[in-house]
Amino acid sequence: MTLQILVDGLIAGAMIGLGAVGITLTYSILRFANFAHGELISWGAYLALAVSSGIGFLSASLTVPLAPFSFGWSLPLGTLVAIALTALLALIVDAVLFGPLRRRRGAVIILVMASFGAALTLRSLLEFIFTSGPRYFTQELQIAIRLGGGARATPDQMLVIAVAALVVVGVHLLLTRSSIGRSMRAVSENQQLAGVAGIDVRAVVRIVWILGAALACIAGVMAGLLVQIRPQMGLDLLLPLFAAAILGGIGSVPGAMLAGLIVGIGEALTVRYVGAEWRAALSFVVLVAILLVRPQGLFGKADR
């Protein structure tokens, strides 16, 4: 029973961690809390749903489940296209909304408020286009596999954990080992000096949006696969995502992932021992506690 809580927490935590990695990246480079990140998650899920349904419509054979998983090739293919479309959406929002505000050297609070507006608009658009009823990538039922110790998980759930781990390792390597990662860290520390050092800061900002949107889309597909797709899904994830990003230390990719797992397991424990209605409160408690005790987070630098 206790082991099952851990497994459930890990599965939710993998999803939260992935979303939090996107938040931590955009926050550390764009320097504002983007409350529309949740809507990139929802849009990612709906775009993947739309494209994979389209693919399935063109070729029914691509919807045949890839045993032992519950979905066919149409979902991974649709996700790839959806990643590109979500990135495009983020770039458009930046070009029409955040970019002009940045150029006017708007205060951070203005950017944050603008992101609230963007979130509201993007969410309403989803409800308008797809209605607010829940959708599913697949209607297949899955048999949970025994993991030992009485714990069970479905193949889809295990896939989510594996993909989240791979993506996080990939992003971490990109950030620490590649030249674009170095440029991103340089821009995150000092934009003026980055310009003087020859870095095209605006290009780096675009890359960060693309990366953040890609991570949001993947997180959205995971949430849609494990739970359901709703216009509110991103909004519901927002508090846990920010709790994890801040707990991990803004800018730290491994920190965000680890903190995501902590929040996920914390939620599972809360549901089990306190009550399901308290699940959302856990993130809030984590957020307040970390801001009071260690505002720089687990892996953040105290001097920032």
Add this chain to the structure above:
Amino acid sequence: MSEAAPVLATKSLVSGYERDLPIVRGVDMAVGAGEFVVLLGPNGAGKSTLVKTIAGLVPVHSGTVTLGSREITALPAHLKVRHGLAFVPQTENIFASLTIHENLQVAANILPRERRAERIGAQYAMFPDLAARPGQRAGALSGGQRQMLAVARALIVEPSVLILDEPSAGLSPKIVGDVFERLSEINRQGVTTILVEQNVRAALAIGSRALILVEGRIAHEGSAAALLDDPIVAELYLGARQAGGAAA
């Protein structure tokens, strides 16, 4: 002023952080190839603003900046570097969260791939202190080492013009001597150098020519020796600072 066409020139340059508040108020300057020019002036005169404007970090209100035969007034900072203009800011002039090697790699990124390692190697050869600890976080370096790293970072791209904003600030006299010695060496290798300094006597000792900026305008200009002898200049800008200069 040099006879040949200047490498770097400004014409009636007016700039500032806000639209209706010019800080640099009509600066005409011309720096010839290979010159070592010192930019002096009281605190708040606008020296940093002037060099930041030239580097592309402060909005130009009117006037022009030319590098060689090219007008670069409105180019963003990252493109000015590509045209051979290197700038070392007064503060926060290294990436503290990156290692020494990463600082150099970031700057080398605009070079063709095959030249990067060679250019980074050249900096290590010139600054053995940096070569001894490439993996160290730049934030952990001493003041002198930081300035060396900042200069090395700027030199990676083999600039034609190097502008430094008070690299001696906060350093001990011995270290300042080291830094200035390096700067003359770099200048002797043909890099046109513009040095903003508070430490007037030390600066005039290495610079060939000096400009004195007062309230956003060039108030005096002349050879280092002539400025040292000029009684007005000496009284206005050097006398007051003599004590500071001796102490530094």
